[in-house]
Amino acid sequence: MMIPDNDFLAHTLKALDNNDRASVDYGSFIVVTEGLGVLRFEPKYQSEASGASVDQSGIERIVVSKTKFQPVSLVISVGIHGNETGPMELVNQIVKDMLNQDLSPSIRLLIIIGNPHAAVKGERFCDVNLNRLFLGAHKNYIGREVKRAIFLEHCVTRFFDEAPANHTRLHYDLHTAIRGSKYKKFAVHPYIGNKRYNLTQFSFIAECGIEAVLLSHQPTTTFSYYSYAEHDAQAFTIELGKVHPFGRNDLSEFEAINVGLRSLIETGALVSSERYVSMKVFKVIDSLVKDSDGYRLNIPDDMENFTPFDKATVLAESDKGRYVIKQTGDSVVFPNVNLPVGQRAGLVIREVKNKDLFS
Ligand SMILES: [Zn+2]
Known part of the structure; x- marks a missing residue:
């Protein structure tokens, strides 16, 4: 099933009872609809002739460029809280550019719009805060979000289970906060006990404009902690500013993370610099x-x-x-x-x- 106008967000919010699974071949990658609000991108390894040129001796050569499949499996989730529209609009644009073939993914990618039912209502959640329900915590609650938490865990499990063993596993869960913040963009790092912090990850999020990091002091039942604890992913909950309604976000505020994510998707590499030193x-x-x-x-x-x-x-x-x-x-x-x-x-x-x- 194709997505009208390649607008995944509008498509998701328009048909809340649509849980169809389908896959479409886009040439260099396959897109799988996993159910409501969940899209998986699987790039194909390719070796393609990208043109011919004539060298100095007059011999025509085929110029071969290899689109290489990079060993990264990345989950980007947005809208786990339904009123946090900015990250949904940001990621929708990235998805649109991929579906339009303007941005070519070289990595495996799972895109999640977390809570479409709450998003349609413009509310944080319908019955219970979805970001407290992971790692089995949904057993203690009732409500619409319980089913959603189980479904999202299932999608992430399948995505990481199908990742080759050499893949770097990443999950960035993007949010906006209820109140203003002295550091407008900040990340919450999962509790890691005695393990080491990953400098590459800190460096990447610093380059993405994140000004501060909170180190969790205990296990939690958030979505990003779930991916860390269950699937050994490098994961962050990332706060990108204040909550605004759909259409009221200034997407230029997200430019640094927009560039960082697009570069990761296209090249498989995490941009980095010494900027983390001042985070x-x-x-x-x-x-x-x-x-x-x-x-x-x-x-x-x-x-x-x-x-x-x-x-x-x-x-x-x-x-x-x-x-x-x-x-x-x-x-x-x-x-x-x-x-x-x-x-x-x-x-x-x-x-x-x-x-x-x-x-
Ligand atoms: Zn949130």
């Missing part, structure tokens, strides 16, 4: 958990992520207890109390030295 790195030191209905955070609604606090500030309180800032400079990201009791109301973070990570 801020924070470790998560505590999770705030909403422990009762009366739970509240003592911060203004418009306070930006990463705003530092003084030691002894009472950050959160309820009839069950309170959270006091332990060290001046500690700050908070993702503060949010509009959620059920028992869920995460924010992360307390502390800056660490970038150079210590890779030594």
Whole structure:
């Protein structure tokens, strides 16, 4: 089945009950529709005659250029939260350019529009936050997102299971945040225990315009952590700025990551530079958990992520207890109390030295 106007996003949001699987041969690659909102690109190894030329001795030569299949399997997911439209529009344009044959993938690629039902409503989710349901956590919930989490895990499993053993496995899960942020673009790195951080990955996201990285302090049930934990992928949750409705995003804000992803798709190489040296790195030191209905955070609604606090500030309180800032400079990201009791109301973070990570 062809996608009308090669507009995968519009096609997905228009037919929410369309779960057909189909594949279309585009010559140098095959595109497989895996179900609603999921497209897989499989490049073919090619050796093609790209033209003839006549050399100095007058002998005609066929010029052969090889489109080489690079050993990378990349998952890009967007719209896991349905109202985070910017990354959906960005990735839709990349998909459109591939389907139009203006951008030629040399790597295996899985494109995921995470929560189309919520996207149509312009809401973060329908019944429950999809980005808390991975790694089996969906068992503890009911609602539309439960089925979606199971389906997305299934698609990612099949994609990575079919990857040859020598492939670099990558998953970038792109989001936008509810509130403003001192560092507008930042990434959340999965918890890796005693393993080493991957300098190439940090370097790549720095080149993609990411200003700060949060190092998770424990396993989570997010989509990117799932790919890391279950499939040994290098994975990040990437926040690219503030939430806006469809059509209200300034895609030029995403130019650095747009260029980085396109280059990765086309060449299989991660652009890099020394820019990571100036990227801020924070470790998560505590999770705030909403422990009762009366739970509240003592911060203004418009306070930006990463705003530092003084030691002894009472950050959160309820009839069950309170959270006091332990060290001046500690700050908070993702503060949010509009959620059920028992869920995460924010992360307390502390800056660490970038150079210590890779030594
Ligand atoms: Zn999000």
